[in-house]
Amino acid sequence: MMANAWxxxxxxxxxxxxxxxxxxxxxxxxxxxxITLLLLFAFAMGDVDDSLRIRVYLAETMLTALFALQVSFAxxxxxxxxxxxFDLLRTYxxxxxxxxxxxxxxxxxxxxxxxxxxxVFGAFLNQxxxxxxxxxxxxxxxxLALAGLGALxxxxxxxxxxxxxxxxxxxxxxxxxxxxxxxxxxxxxxxCLDGGRAASDIKAWLGLLLGFDCIYVTxxxxxxxxxxxxx
Amino acid sequence: xxxxxxxxxxxAPFILMAYCAGALGLFGFAHLAIWxxxxxxxxxxxxxxxxxxxNDG
Amino acid sequence: MFSVEDKREFYxxxxxxxxxxxxxxGAFYYAPVDIHQGxxxxxxxxxxxxxxxxxxxxxxxxxxxxxxxxQRSESVMAWAKATAExxxxxxxxxxxxxSIWGRPTWGTWWTWDARLTxxxxxxxxxxxxxxxxxxxxxxxxxxxxxxVLGILIFADVPxxxxxxxxxxxxxxxxxxxxxxxxxxxxxxxxxxxxxxVIMCLYSSWMVRVxxxxxxLTGQLEAASFEQLNG
Numbered sequence: 001m002m003a004n005a006w007x008x009x010x011x012x013x014x015x016x017x018x019x020x021x022x023x024x025x026x027x028x029x030x031x032x033x034x035i036t037l038l039l040l041f042a043f044a045m046g047d048v049d050d051s052l053r054i055r056v057y058l059a060e061t062m063l064t065a066l067f068a069l070q071v072s073f074a075x076x077x078x079x080x081x082x083x084x085x086f087d088l089l090r091t092y093x094x095x096x097x098x099x100x101x102x103x104x105x106x107x108x109x110x111x112x113x114x115x116x117x118x119x120v121f122g123a124f125l126n127q128x129x130x131x132x133x134x135x136x137x138x139x140x141x142x143x144l145a146l147a148g149l150g151a152l153x154x155x156x157x158x159x160x161x162x163x164x165x166x167x168x169x170x171x172x173x174x175x176x177x178x179x180x181x182x183x184x185x186x187x188x189x190x191x192c193l194d195g196g197r198a199a200s201d202i203k204a205w206l207g208l209l210l211g212f213d214c215i216y217v218t219x220x221x222x223x224x225x226x227x228x229x230x231x
Numbered sequence: 232x233x234x235x236x237x238x239x240x241x242x243a244p245f246i247l248m249a250y251c252a253g254a255l256g257l258f259g260f261a262h263l264a265i266w267x268x269x270x271x272x273x274x275x276x277x278x279x280x281x282x283x284x285x286n287d288g
Numbered sequence: 289m290f291s292v293e294d295k296r297e298f299y300x301x302x303x304x305x306x307x308x309x310x311x312x313x314g315a316f317y318y319a320p321v322d323i324h325q326g327x328x329x330x331x332x333x334x335x336x337x338x339x340x341x342x343x344x345x346x347x348x349x350x351x352x353x354x355x356x357x358x359q360r361s362e363s364v365m366a367w368a369k370a371t372a373e374x375x376x377x378x379x380x381x382x383x384x385x386x387s388i389w390g391r392p393t394w395g396t397w398w399t400w401d402a403r404l405t406x407x408x409x410x411x412x413x414x415x416x417x418x419x420x421x422x423x424x425x426x427x428x429x430x431x432x433x434x435x436v437l438g439i440l441i442f443a444d445v446p447x448x449x450x451x452x453x454x455x456x457x458x459x460x461x462x463x464x465x466x467x468x469x470x471x472x473x474x475x476x477x478x479x480x481x482x483x484x485v486i487m488c489l490y491s492s493w494m495v496r497v498x499x500x501x502x503x504l505t506g507q508l509e510a511a512s513f514e515q516l517n518g
Contacts, residue, residue, distance in 0.1 A: 164424070
């Protein structure tokens with residue numbers, strides 16, 4: 001008996017998680033890449049004035065997380081490319097929405113595993129005796145940003161699967177499309193960390209962030225079906 | 232913030248620059264496209280002399 | 289050599305180019321001098337129509353993408369590609385004229401103003417679209433992928449427009465479409481509106497010419513292939 005969409009989704013998510021866990025390098029390498037980037041940023045910035053420290057911390061960590069996530073996103077369909085598994089999945093009567101949501105959930109899991117260590121390590125490298133930069137609000141905002149970034153990541157991974165020079169194309173397309181999400185995340189995080197700001201300012205930026213998350217997830221579900229449809 | 236006014240610069244070179252850029256972009260692209268059309272028609276006439284001209288999509 | 293359609297297109301193009309030049313003359317001789325910026329504000333009569341056309345091209349790209357996706361049609365996607373090329377041209381012109389206008393007005397060639405920055409992003413997206421199109425072999429796969437990207441690019445446009453209001457930076461706040469009506473001198477306003485209309489017509493003509501060129505290129509390749517195979 002054909003599994004329903006929920007059963008298909010669960011099967012695909014567990015397949016994805018097992019494929020990631022089978023090769024631990026896939027989990028660890030984005031985090032190591034993020035730590036390396038943070039160190040490089042620290043060397044490039046040099047000594048930073050205390051007044052600029054929050055901006056530098058947010059800029060470094062958000063950009064690093066974005067680059068590190070891009071490593072995961074670009075390789076999202078790699079296990080499925082082997083032995084033409086993705087072509088089989090597309091033609092098998094599995095719900096394409098379930099397939100998108102499964103990949104999206106996998107990205108959220110991998111993204112969270114990359115983002116939180118990046119924020120913690122970034123706060124660790126940039127803190128001073130007077131300024132402790134780690135904040136759960138910023139973690140929350142970053143995860144909200146991940147919701148939008150993840151939907152775009154899944155779509156673009158599927159789009160560039162058969163393109164030549166996808167290593168160049170993926171970031172060239174991904175970064176401009178994610179700029180609104182990134183900007184909203186940085187602005188709202190800065191307002192949270194600066195303290196003493198009107199709640200309405202933070203609400204405006206969070207509203208923009210949520211708005212784009214909704215737009216990208218909706219577009220992702222609608223357009224992924226068109227992308228993988230063979231007809 | 233309103234744009235800063237009263238900057239002591241002669242506006243003429245900037246206006247000229249902007250409109251020359253506009254002319255180059257707008258008319259240059261158009262004429263390149265027309266030139267390309269000429270080339271395509273010439274090549275098509277060689278390859279398929281009996282091609283129906285209404286069949287352009 | 290040229291078809292009747294070709295000749296009609298060329299005459300239409302000549303007429304539209306004449307209208308563009310006539311508008312530019314009107315921008316210098318009809319519109320009065322601005323009391324704040326002096327003569328340099330006249331760059332606006334080129335900059336604003338180019339900006340509107342650049343954004344309108346993304347709507348055109350989205351429409352062609354939706355139709356191309358539904359019909360799985362390569363010829364419709366040829367029109368989408370032509371729209372992306374014209375959109376890229378107008379976005380570059382917007383940035384160039386904006387930058388030139390900025391130097392005497394704000395004292396700097398470039399500033400990380402919200403509108404300029406996000407227009408720059410739109411230029412990158414159009415360029416990325418064209419690169420993606422070039423990097424994939426022709427076929428239903430390319431139709432699907434480029435159509436999806438065209439729709440995604442259009443989804444990015446609202447934030448470009450809204451960014452001026454939300455970020456409140458160096459760029460002019462909206463002067464034409466705002467609550468309580470425009471604050472502009474009517475002669476200036478009408479010159480801009482006429483400019484926008486003419487530029488949109490001109491860009492449509494450019495899309496038509498480029499689109500037919502792309503389709504003809506496809507025909508030429510098919511005909512050459514036929515000839516090669518005897």
